[in-house]
């Protein structure tokens with residue numbers, strides 16, 4: 657696992673957008689896995705700026721969703737499909753025909769989960785999966801003690817995650833669904849490159865457990881330690897509880913320039 661400590665969220669966004677641009681340069685039809693939440697926004701802004709300047713062509717790029725609320729109509733403004741349309745697809749000029757996500761409105765939720773897992777592998781697998789992290793170490797909506805081998809499935813949110821996400825529902829926790837569909841941890845680990853971005857002091861404990869703690873289902877993001885190509889990008893505040901911060905700074909400062917992340 658590589659840990660890159662950046663000065664701020666904007667620098668993290670630029671670094672990851674650059675990695676996405678390089679990937680699309682060598683594989684124009686790459687499948688990019690995207691996440692919701694506030695953290696990835698600087699990545700999408702930096703990538704959109706590259707599209708506008710002509711530095712990257714997303715004409716053939718494909719976008720895959722990480723997780724979704726169960727029961728929100730697809731056109732509800734806070735369904736993750738709507739959020740991604742607004743924050744990723746529209747700014748990048750990518751159409752819905754280049755997008756794939758789970759059906760959070762399906763009557764047969766389990767069937768929808770299995771269908772999405774299969775759709776991802778039929779699409780050739782995710783090339784780069786961008787991840788945020790919950791304050792409890794969750795990735796996607798894989799709450800603590802999710803199986804590290806899990807596939808896309810329905811999960812019940814913890815109260816903490818519902819409290820954290822109430823801000824997107826006008827602060828009304830009653831509006832936050834209890835159930836979600838999420839790519840499983842086993843599904844996420846199949847992506848060719850995992851890039852987790854964490855910013856702010858509120859993520860410092862979760863980042864320390866992810867990077868320097870044991871691989872344990874109680875911290876789902878620690879599963880990244882099992883992946884052959886995982887990059888954790890953190891700002892100074894999110895890195896503040898890493899014991900090996902100086903080592904991570906040293907290795908990143910001295911790696912070959914051609915290597916990228």
Ligand SMILES: N[C@@H]1[C@@H](O)[C@H](O)[C@@H](COP(=O)(O)O)O[C@@H]1O
Pocket residue numbers: 691692693694695696722723787788789790791794795796797817
């Ligand atoms: N399902 C999403 C996660 O994918 C995201 O990483 C997390 C953190 O969000 P934020 O980046 O806003 O802290 O929120 C939700 O739970």
